[in-house]
Amino acid sequence: MDIEHYMQSVGQRARAASRAMARADSGAKNTALKAIAAALRRESAALLAANAEDVAAARAAGLEPAMLDRLTLTAQGVAKMAEGVEQVATLADPIGEINDMKYRPSGIQVGRMRVPLGVIGIIYEARPNVTADAAALCLKSGNAAILRGGSEAIRCNRAIAALVQEGLAAAGLPADAVQVIDTTDRAAVGHLITMREYVDVIVPRGGKGLISRLLAEARVPMIQHLDGNCHVYLEEEADPNKALKIIENAKTQRYGTCNTTESLLVDRSVAAMLLPPIAQMLTHKGVEIRGCAETCALVANAVPASEDDYYAEFLAPVISLKVVADIDEAIAHINQYSSHHTDAIVTDNHPKAMRFLREVDSASVMINASTRFADGFEYGLGAEIGISTDKIHARGPVGLNGLTCEKWIVLGDGHVRA
Amino acid sequence: MDIEHYMQSVGQRARAASRAMARADSGAKNTALKAIAAALRRESAALLAANAEDVAAARAAGLEPAMLDRLTLTAQGVAKMAEGVEQVATLADPIGEINDMKYRPSGIQVGRMRVPLGVIGIIYEARPNVTADAAALCLKSGNAAILRGGSEAIRCNRAIAALVQEGLAAAGLPADAVQVIDTTDRAAVGHLITMREYVDVIVPRGGKGLISRLLAEARVPMIQHLDGNCHVYLEEEADPNKALKIIENAKTQRYGTCNTTESLLVDRSVAAMLLPPIAQMLTHKGVEIRGCAETCALVANAVPASEDDYYAEFLAPVISLKVVADIDEAIAHINQYSSHHTDAIVTDNHPKAMRFLREVDSASVMINASTRFADGFEYGLGAEIGISTDKIHARGPVGLNGLTCEKWIVLGDGHVRA
Structure with a gap:
């Protein structure tokens, strides 16, 4: 596989899907989320089987017990995943919200509209539940997502991604709006964090080693989560x-x-x-x-x-x-x-x-x-994609709004600048 | 001069000053701005003399006419600079503003407080008026600033910086809150854009060459201003x-x-x-x-x-x-x-x-x-430090709020998490 070519293609498809997601209405997004939750429940046995293969391979490769524990999915875990996705459907849609429209002396009206960031790259450890969580939050906030989970979880992540894409298609949304990187080659991360033309922000959810690497190599802005002292x-x-x-x-x-x-x-x-x-x-x-x-x-x-x-x-x-x-x-x-x-x-x-x-x-x-x-649920965000220790863009628990930005909108009626 | 050592010292002093600026009250900040405006007016002749030296050296070095034009300061230009600084004093202070305080089912009250970003690095071309503008906006928003203007303007920038520091001191604020990098060595920029421990954000105001260099080398987040097609x-x-x-x-x-x-x-x-x-x-x-x-x-x-x-x-x-x-x-x-x-x-x-x-x-x-x-004044921001074509943190015209962020605040009375 030519990794660079593959990642360029993933990026292009994500960018194209992001345009459709930005204009998707709340109803379609919620329909997709409910369809994803239903598919996760329906395919629980298949997900557990894929996960069992991941766990067996990881154990054979000598993965340490704490990480094996995070990797392991249970029937209850799948049910919780589906519940989490459904819960995101109940959250208010932040997209299109218009704030602070004011008339200016020139006669124009100026305000701000909340819009998706575009394409969000999420890099995380071998925790299959993050795949469903992150997909749901990006979808609801009108973004396209490129997900790169820990390589030990790739079989289960692939299976979850297929169900997410099924749910998107059922709602008439582009399946490419959520893509799981389908290779364990680490070079894929190198491309993901430098494709500024296709990726608007990277959300790393992982240990200090990951963050250090990203800080050194990323050319795409990050919403980073560092340690909590x-x-x-x-x-x-x-x-x-x-x-x-x-x-x-x-x-x-x-x-x-x-x-x-x-x-x-x-x-x-x-x-x-x-x-x-x-x-x-x-x-x-x-x-x-x-x-x-x-x-x-x-x-x-x-x-x-x-x-x-x-x-x-x-x-x-x-x-x-x-x-x-x-x-x-x-x-x-x-x-x-x-x-x-x-x-x-x-x-x-x-x-x-x-x-x-x-x-x-x-x-x-x-x-x-x-x-x-200090937690997105305790703060009333409904869900969180991480806790930012950055000052730029998002600080503290990051909910749906953290995956959006505000653009300026100007309404005139033939107005020109003096 | 050991550039690395010098820049570390600039960064440390900026960080220390940023703590004092974050707690400075609106009155002190406005007093400083008015004192700076008065000093600029009082020293108009000295500023013009320093600028004349810059222009003569730049002309001798063969700077192109358009850039010489931007570099040249007139008595009217100094008056406008002073006026601009005074105008920033009239803007509402964004710092300390508390938004969206809400009671949560746990009993805590959660909301957000607007706070300065901390230390802002501004990199710009040889336009002396930017030195005063940028200093005023950073000061009003409770930040410390490290300013790096085009090397052709260094004599005039030094003179302006001295007056800014005089104004800060007159208001009981730390002079280190606004530092002009006192060397024309380009290596200083390399340090400025990578000192994550001392610099919270870089605002580049310059041509595409500058932005490309920063995109390739910066390790500090940027609020960038790209082209306008x-x-x-x-x-x-x-x-x-x-x-x-x-x-x-x-x-x-x-x-x-x-x-x-x-x-x-x-x-x-x-x-x-x-x-x-x-x-x-x-x-x-x-x-x-x-x-x-x-x-x-x-x-x-x-x-x-x-x-x-x-x-x-x-x-x-x-x-x-x-x-x-x-x-x-x-x-x-x-x-x-x-x-x-x-x-x-x-x-x-x-x-x-x-x-x-x-x-x-x-x-x-x-x-x-x-x-x-599309302009900060037309939008009612009062002033702008640039126009961001980024999506992260600030989009479009960036006023005082763009130089701030919101932290979460939680009020309890002995509350603990269930």
Whole structure:
């Protein structure tokens, strides 16, 4: 297979399909989504069989257990996939929405119309459910999608893609609106991320290795999802009960998610009061505490934190802890060490809460709430394609609107510029 | 000078200053802008002297007349610069604006807050007025700016930067919030466009050569301004008088601007009626007409258009012309050949106007209005830093909001995720 030629053809077909998708009405898009959900349910056994082949091949190739786990699809998983696609059909269609139309002194009316981005390339790991999720979100937002899943999942991805294309065709939409790259050759990614004429944005959903490669090589703009080194800061006027409850939830509800708190800051004036019960709760749950010298003096089982620990996304029962002088030091520390994903303050002091809200430079900034809330569903987006740690275009949880842009529209009646 | 070390230091200082700018209140920012305007007026003679040195050196080096013209500053030019800076002070401050706060079923309130992007790198040609303009817009939007103007203007840019920094200091803001790169070494640009840790976005304002270089080398996201191959499409139900008036304005008001119309499409059914008076007007104004075979049959002095002519941004008294079958062909042609800057339809037919509005994939799409309206001032943005032909982040004229982003804010009272 000539990869370059193949990818050019994928790109051309996606661009052509994107024109039809941009003008597709909400009814057709929802019909397609429902048809896809029905097809997924109908072909559940076939999907599980394709997945079983993927899993067998991956196991034979020595894929590590955690990745095998993500790769494995169950009957329940297929049902959830179908449900997710159906749920996207219930979301409001963002396309065509017109905002802020205003008359100008020249007599023209100027405003903005929400339109699809065009062609979206999504690169992800060997998780078959992402294929259906991403296809549904791109379809509903009027985009064409080029999907590149982890090569270990290619049989199942092919099978899902065929059902998605069946659903598109059933609604009179172009099957090319969702294409799964049908090769495991890594060179395909190299083409996907540099075909500016055919791809409008790349959404990488994967580990740091993938992101680093894309940052070095991509020529297409990206909506990237980096790591989540999230902080909770206990200010002098933090309510001790809220503080304990928030830390427990933010750190220990799930250790492996990007919105889990990895670092705790506490004001010096209240450290001796607040830290012991929190440390006790964390220790009871098996969380290792790595702290500064003051922390170690207050918490018997804390071990000294290194500079790297303050930058770390542990994704594990480990937390870094630091005693700070005041809100100035807390904000400066967060803006330096945070991955700019999600950071929270616990305080009953209004001016300090508002300062934190304004000055912390992260995608989500919270007052008296657990960082675990940083999520498209919790925010009311209905679904999310990822959480952006970029500042450009989309920040934080990215829902349907993040896959769109606004163009300017001008209405006149023969108007010309003076 | 060790360029890498110098640029790292510029970047670090910009990042530090951006923190202070993000929390600066509107009053301080406006005070700084007014102080800068006053300083520009006070030092008009000194600026003109620095500019005269730049012009003399550029002339000796053989700079071409058009560029010498752009480089040259007059007393009136300095006054206009000061006026422009003062005008930015009168614009509403976008920073801190909170939108769409809503209660969620979990009990938290979620919304978005408008915040600065952080550090903005602006790369432009030897036009001293851009230094003051860009500084003012970045300052008002709470960003730090790193400005890299054309090397021929460096003496004048240094002088302007000193006055900007004086104004910042007078308002208690960090002087490092606006830095002019103080070297003409081109390697500085290479560092600026790759320092992801210190620069959040690059705004290039220059020719295609600059953009191509940045597209190939930049690692920092860009808000780019490409060429303007703008179209006017005369649909079957175009009012002949509106059509003539709009073409005259769109094509002949100014030949060198990016919102000038470069290509005219006309429906076959009305070509014989509409084209002769339009061709007569264009010919009278000295505009060369390059057309398809049908155009040439209808317009005596038209010359055959090449395929390249339909892609061209002439920036000259030349227009390409094509007869099309219907709106489908017109939209397909525009989506293929347009630079996605600005395209207009002339028609009194509502459904066709609405189809054009929705389906043409350009930053500005217009009904019965001249493409010359595509401009930040005409749109009511108050000022513009450029016109984006990108789809990501900002599309079309970019005003203060284009230099900001929205972060998510969450208000709770001890809330945790279920």
